[in-house]
Amino acid sequence: MAKRIYPIITISREFGAGGHSVGKVLSERLGIPYYDKDFVRETAARSGYSAEDIEREGENLSRSAKLLDNFLGNSMNYSSSHDAIFRAQKELVLHLAQQDCILIGRCSNLILREAGIPSLDIFLHADVDTRTAHIEKLGLNGKENPRKYLNKIDDMRETYFKTYTKHDLGRYRDYDLCLDTGTLGYDACIDIIEKLARQKAQKD
Numbered sequence: 001m002a003k004r005i006y007p008i009i010t011i012s013r014e015f016g017a018g019g020h021s022v023g024k025v026l027s028e029r030l031g032i033p034y035y036d037k038d039f040v041r042e043t044a045a046r047s048g049y050s051a052e053d054i055e056r057e058g059e060n061l062s063r064s065a066k067l068l069d070n071f072l073g074n075s076m077n078y079s080s081s082h083d084a085i086f087r088a089q090k091e092l093v094l095h096l097a098q099q100d101c102i103l104i105g106r107c108s109n110l111i112l113r114e115a116g117i118p119s120l121d122i123f124l125h126a127d128v129d130t131r132t133a134h135i136e137k138l139g140l141n142g143k144e145n146p147r148k149y150l151n152k153i154d155d156m157r158e159t160y161f162k163t164y165t166k167h168d169l170g171r172y173r174d175y176d177l178c179l180d181t182g183t184l185g186y187d188a189c190i191d192i193i194e195k196l197a198r199q200k201a202q203k204d
Contacts, residue, residue: 006200008101011103011104012170014157015131015135016126017134023036025190035103040054046091046092047084047087053081082160082163086107089106121175122178123175124189125181127182
């Protein structure tokens with residue numbers, strides 16, 4: 001394991017709250033890698049599933065898909081792709097945590113806690129209007145109504161998180177700090193997280 005300077009930083013987030021944007025700038029300021037979209041490529045290599053499968057199922061699980069998995073799980077011959085992808089992502093989180101880095105989503109805060117690996121755990125959230133405007137600006141909703149798309153992704157992320165951690169996404173006890181990116185703005189949130197990371201580095 002590489003010599004630790006900063007704590008592992010995990011950033012959990014509501015869809016459209018700017019986790020990717022915050023993680024990218026924080027990575028540049030601290031000089032450590034961040035992993036968000038890279039999870040897709042690396043998990044695909046580890047799991048044997050395609051990048052499209054990982055993109056679709058890597059953090060999203062609809063209630064209907066969960067019910068189907070539970071129903072088919074009674075069959076000896078059935079193996080859920082959601083379960084296999086989660087296992088691959090969990091292995092990847094633990095591998096990446098061997099050196100300083102920023103991990104975006106993927107239940108990384110609770111995966112590291114279970115493994116006894118210290119981390120600075122952040123949760124980013126914002127009001128629905130702010131998040132809707134953000135995903136519409138980036139075109140993340142494609143041709144779908146942005147508000148409906150936001151609600152759909154929120155629901156699937158919450159179902160995924162609950163399924164694999166038994167915790168509710170955004171429960172304040174699971175984080176060191178919860179920040180409202182809509183009220184505070186990205187720059188202020190980045191400043192706060194950076195300061196905390198540097199303080200922890202000095203103490204350790």
